Amino acid sequence: MENTPEVLRYAAFSTTPDGGNPAGLVLDARHLDEAGMLAVAAAVGYAETAFVTEPDVDGDPRRSRVRYFSPIAEVPFCGHATIALAVALSVRDGAGSFTFDTPVGPLVIETAGEGADTTASFTAVEPRLAEFDDAVLAELFGLLGVGQGDLDPAYPPRIAYSGNWHPVLVVADRTLFDAFGFDPVAMRRLMDLQGWAATVTILHRIADGEFEARNLFPVGAITEDPATGAAAAAVGAYLRILGLVEPPSRVLIRQGRHVGRPGLLTVDIPAAGGIVVSGRAVRIPAPSADS
Incomplete structure (x- = not known):
């Protein structure tokens, strides 16, 4: 046509x-x-x-x-x-x-x-960070089947912005990180209610300066995103604003293993201004x- x-x-x-x-x-x-x-x-x-x-x-x-x-x-x-x-x-x-x-x-x-x-x-764009409402965080935990005690204590749950708002949770245990599941319909409902237009970002720290990510994105037949640049920028924002890295610094994010499409995102975190994502x-x- x-x-x-x-x-x-x-x-x-x-x-x-x-x-x-x-x-x-x-x-x-x-x-x-x-x-x-x-x-x-x-x-x-x-x-x-x-x-x-x-x-x-x-x-x-x-x-x-x-x-x-x-x-x-x-x-x-x-x-x-x-x-x-x-x-x-x-x-x-x-x-x-x-x-x-x-x-x-x-x-x-x-x-x-x-x-x-x-x-x-x-x-x-210039990053921002917000705290969870307690009830919203509890609902998110319930959908994932995890609790506060399952998170890495060095990385508090937050909602990070670097173009889109992304909830960020860092799971301490590798087995739990690999095994958790969720109801995509219920997750989509929560995301729509909260105005989370992109992904819910679940991380596991695998080494200094290196994370693995699962980005939940229930839309149509899709439940998880294989590689999410906007979320990687939000993770950089999260790390800098909470003082969890010493800028300028570089973080590597591996993503996509859980959906059979492995990829690598490079995140450069300057002392000020927008987070830089490369690939x-x-x-x-x-x-x-x-x-």
Whole structure:
């Protein structure tokens, strides 16, 4: 159809198409309204699809207006789709700096390298941190089947913001971290009530400066996100604001093992300003139905 946009598919935070987090990308969505973008995101079926709704903002060929949609709703910001989009534009336009005007504000993304060796880094918006309401935290514990005593005492539960609000819990025991489950319908209800538009972030510290993450994202057939750039930025915010790292510092986050798509996110935490999240991305071959 004439108005059917070309959709690229990239795996972010991975060097192989079957790792990391897949994102849909529409590099020219000027003809799509909100309903059209939502329909494309639903058809793609990934956690998020990024849409360039206005290229060449203010005459700058490396500045774009970008919106993000899950299969069911618009999402204010999506880190893995940002990384994927920056790599795709770098392949098309050459490596360097890009600016994305997003619903949470302008983001500058740096890219370097060529092809499968291209790395993209985004600097998230100014971070914030909030405490849980006791009743909300108790409900979250109940949905996960964990309690305060299961958390690493060095890492208190908080809600961190770096583009989206992410609840952050750090589970002390590796076995419990691997084994916990949840009812996706009940979790989605709680997330919607609290305005958590992205993921619930559950961490386990595996070494100094290194965590493994599970990011809960019940939407459609998806229950867990394979690699979550926005959550990685929120984790950096959480660590800095609570004084759990000495900036400038770097933290590695491994994610996706539990859903069969392992990936690696690099988080650089400066003394002030936005958290920087970096990773690679690689194109996923289009499914045969699209050819």
